Amino acid sequence: MINAVKRDIPDYLLKNGKEVYQGKFYMDGKYVKKASPKTRIYEKPQESKLVRSIAEALRQCEAKDGMTFSFHHHLRNGDYVADMVMKAAVEELGLKDLVVAATSLGDANNLIADYIEQGKVVGIQTSGIRGKIGEVVSKGMLKTPAVIRSHGGRPRAIEAGEVHIDIAFVAAPTSDCVGNCRGTGGKSNCGSMGYAMTDAEYADKVVVITDTLVDFPNYPASVKAIDVDAVVVVDSIGDSGKIASAAARISKNPRDLMMAENVAKVIASTPYFKDGFSFQTGVGGPSLAANLFLEKYMDERHIKMGWAIGGICGPMVELLKKGKVKKVIDVQDFDIDAVNSINQTPGHFEMSASQYANPANKGAFVNKLDFVVLAALEIDTDFNVNVLTGSDGILRGAPGGHPDTAAGSKCCIIVTPLTRGRMATVCKHVVTVTTPGDCVDVLVTDYGIAVNPLRSDLIKNLDDAGIPHVSIEFLQEKAYSLVGTPDDLQWEDKVVAILEARDGTILDVVRQIKPFKI
Numbered sequence: 001m002i003n004a005v006k007r008d009i010p011d012y013l014l015k016n017g018k019e020v021y022q023g024k025f026y027m028d029g030k031y032v033k034k035a036s037p038k039t040r041i042y043e044k045p046q047e048s049k050l051v052r053s054i055a056e057a058l059r060q061c062e063a064k065d066g067m068t069f070s071f072h073h074h075l076r077n078g079d080y081v082a083d084m085v086m087k088a089a090v091e092e093l094g095l096k097d098l099v100v101a102a103t104s105l106g107d108a109n110n111l112i113a114d115y116i117e118q119g120k121v122v123g124i125q126t127s128g129i130r131g132k133i134g135e136v137v138s139k140g141m142l143k144t145p146a147v148i149r150s151h152g153g154r155p156r157a158i159e160a161g162e163v164h165i166d167i168a169f170v171a172a173p174t175s176d177c178v179g180n181c182r183g184t185g186g187k188s189n190c191g192s193m194g195y196a197m198t199d200a201e202y203a204d205k206v207v208v209i210t211d212t213l214v215d216f217p218n219y220p221a222s223v224k225a226i227d228v229d230a231v232v233v234v235d236s237i238g239d240s241g242k243i244a245s246a247a248a249r250i251s252k253n254p255r256d257l258m259m260a261e262n263v264a265k266v267i268a269s270t271p272y273f274k275d276g277f278s279f280q281t282g283v284g285g286p287s288l289a290a291n292l293f294l295e296k297y298m299d300e301r302h303i304k305m306g307w308a309i310g311g312i313c314g315p316m317v318e319l320l321k322k323g324k325v326k327k328v329i330d331v332q333d334f335d336i337d338a339v340n341s342i343n344q345t346p347g348h349f350e351m352s353a354s355q356y357a358n359p360a361n362k363g364a365f366v367n368k369l370d371f372v373v374l375a376a377l378e379i380d381t382d383f384n385v386n387v388l389t390g391s392d393g394i395l396r397g398a399p400g401g402h403p404d405t406a407a408g409s410k411c412c413i414i415v416t417p418l419t420r421g422r423m424a425t426v427c428k429h430v431v432t433v434t435t436p437g438d439c440v441d442v443l444v445t446d447y448g449i450a451v452n453p454l455r456s457d458l459i460k461n462l463d464d465a466g467i468p469h470v471s472i473e474f475l476q477e478k479a480y481s482l483v484g485t486p487d488d489l490q491w492e493d494k495v496v497a498i499l500e501a502r503d504g505t506i507l508d509v510v511r512q513i514k515p516f517k518i
Contacts, residue, residue: 005384005433007508013498019505024407024438027503032360035161038204040229048177049231054088054209057230058167061205063089066097067166070199073104073128074171074183074190074332078242081171081209083111084234090120097122101163103154103195103353104128104398108242116142125163127151128398129388129497137496138394140512146395146497148388151331152357152364152404153502155198160360162504168203170196170223171237175210179228180221183333183350184343186212188240191333191342192312193222197352200227211237220343222350244335255446256286259415262444262467263373264293269465270458272370272410273297276306279325280366280405281373283313283334286415290373291315295324309356309365310372310401312338312348320347329365331356331401357404359502366401366408374402376416378430381472383437383452385414386430388499391423393489393513395497399434403502406439411458415444424479424486426472431489433508434499447478490514 001009003020014020051057069089071082082102089095098121100112105126113132115121122143127150129137137146149157157163172181173189183193188211200206200223208223208231263286267273279294281287292315298304305325308316312330314337319325328348333339341348357366366372377397378386385406388397406412416425426445441458443450450472451459462469490513497510 003506005382005436005507007433009506009509010495013495013506013509021436021501021505021507024436026505027359032160034159035164035202037202046178049179049228050177051230051232054085054232055092057207057232058089058093060230061167061207063093063095063167065095068099068101068164070101070165070168070203071103072171072193072195072199073102074193074195075188075238075240076243077106077108078239079108079171080236080238081169082109084209085169086112086115090115096120099123099125101125101165103151105133106130109133119143125149127154127400129395130397134395138510138513140492140494140496142496145495148399148497148499150357150399150403150502151353151401152359152366153500153504155352155354155358156360156502157504158198158202159354159358165199165203167205167207168196168199170200170206170208172208172210172223173237174212174214174218175208175231176214176216176218176225177231178216178225179206179208179223179231180216180218180225181208181210182218182220182222184339185214186210188237189339190240190243191339192330192350194331194350194352194356196223198354205229207232209234209237211235240336240339243333243339253285255417257289259286259417259444259446260289261293262449263290263413263415264297265465265467266413266442266444266449266462267294267371267411268297269461269467270411271461275303277303277370278306278368279308279371280310280369282375283311287373287375288313288315290415291319295319298324309369310405314338317341317345317348320345357401357502359404359407364408366404369405369409371411371413372405372409373413373415374406376414376425378425378427379414379416379440379443380427380430381476383440383443383472384430384433385435385440386432388434389432389510391431391486393431393491393510395510399499403435403439406435407502411441412439413442413444414440418445418447418475418479419483422483424476424483426475426479427486428476432499432510436501436507443472443475445475448475450475
């Protein structure tokens with residue numbers, strides 16, 4: 001069946017009420033019943049929930065073949081916990097046919113890729129898939145198609161019962177003996193633990209894994225003891241120095257700075273740029289640099305940002321400390337400056353991924369956003385964006401909060417260079433649609449600005465401000481003239497990953513690349 005972004009979705013995927021993507025806000029006003037986890041009652045007083053090892057915690061939680069284990073990625077490339085748990089499950093308990101439901105998976109989780117190849121892990125549900133895991137899934141080695149959801153789509157699916165978590169594992173920088181845990185106060189601080197909150201609330205069993213045991217009560221707690229079954233103390237849960245990536249730094253590249261300045265000009269031209277406006281930026285170099293130029297316009301007009309959300313970096317923390325933004329509400333921290341700020345800087349608060357972006361609750365924060373500035377691997381002439389698959393068709397990215405913030409904001413701006421190396425970033429058709437074009441408003445490149453024709457109001461705003469802009473078709477043709485027309489990828493019929501829209505409908509599928517036929 002052809003969906004609203006012109007992608008052909010195999011009919012066999014459309015069962016048990018599953019539908020294809022039919023446009024943003026298709027689900028608005030519909031009712032969904034929330035799932036209820038199976039909860040064991042702890043009525044007698046407990047001195048402690050401490051157990052000696054992860055393997056013992058698995059046995060206590062009655063781990064079995066075929067179960068779904070969940071993990072969160074606040075330690076990003078420095079996470080040790082997911083691999084430690086899977087090693088204990090597979091090699092000490094001999095478990096098989098496991099499903100990994102993670103907020104994101106990457107280079108820190110190569111052991112899971114090995115277990116996919118061995119057939120021990122048969123399912124992946126995640127908001128991001130990179131590194132060796134992305135490669136083995138792209139090769140068709142996973143028994144069932146991976147399911148990719150946004151950071152809002154994931155808690156929606158958990159709360160609706162579409163993803164049932166048997167055991168949630170929480171990597172906690174600090175915990176007390178009964179499981180009150182948080183992301184600060186230890187030796188492996190990660191700041192916000194917003195992604196772990198829904199898992200802990202809806203999983204049947206919850207195991208907290210920490211490397212810093214603190215006195216009871218460990219408050220304010222991100223995950224509370226009322227949801228926790230066992231606590232394990234290990235030598236180290238990860239390397240917090242690997243939370244930040246090279247992308248999460250303000251670029252000094254003149255091209256990036258030029259694009260960032262144009263992003264700020266576009267924002268300043270709209271009626272939404274007024275005292276108390278709300279804002280989120282991605283962690284790409286040009287996206288972060290937009291903060292610098294935006295501050296200049298704020299000073300000129302004597303206005304302040306009301307609040308900012310999302311994955312938070314140092315530049316936004318600096319605006320908070322300067323009094324240029326009144327509140328920062330944080331689901332994940334992307335660098336040590338942000339980690340050190342949460343619960344320390346007045347106005348810096350933690351929230352769950354469901355509060356942040358779940359489209360099926362009664363008002364996620366993204367629905368109040370004025371502006372979001374995001375990066376892209378590719379964007380096509382229908383304004384569809386790809387942030388999941390490379391130009392070679394390999395899974396190496398993450399929708400994250402990209403489609404959630406794009407759909408919820410009043411003005412979604414994509415900033416990307418026209419080409420990367422010898423690849424066109426603006427193209428006729430993206431490899432995979434991760435953010436639908438009906439959610440994207442403006443494209444800023446180093447060769448010009450394009451506005452989605454659906455947004456005639458923004459076109460007028462730019463015209464009134466004297467900001468030149470061109471059609472996206474012009475930018476696509478310019479990109480092809482610089483690097484040539486890309487060859488079409490060749491695919492097998494086998495679907496290796498299903499990309500859900502944030503509302504749970506099927507947005508796109510990723511098929512096995514022909515050179516990887518096995």
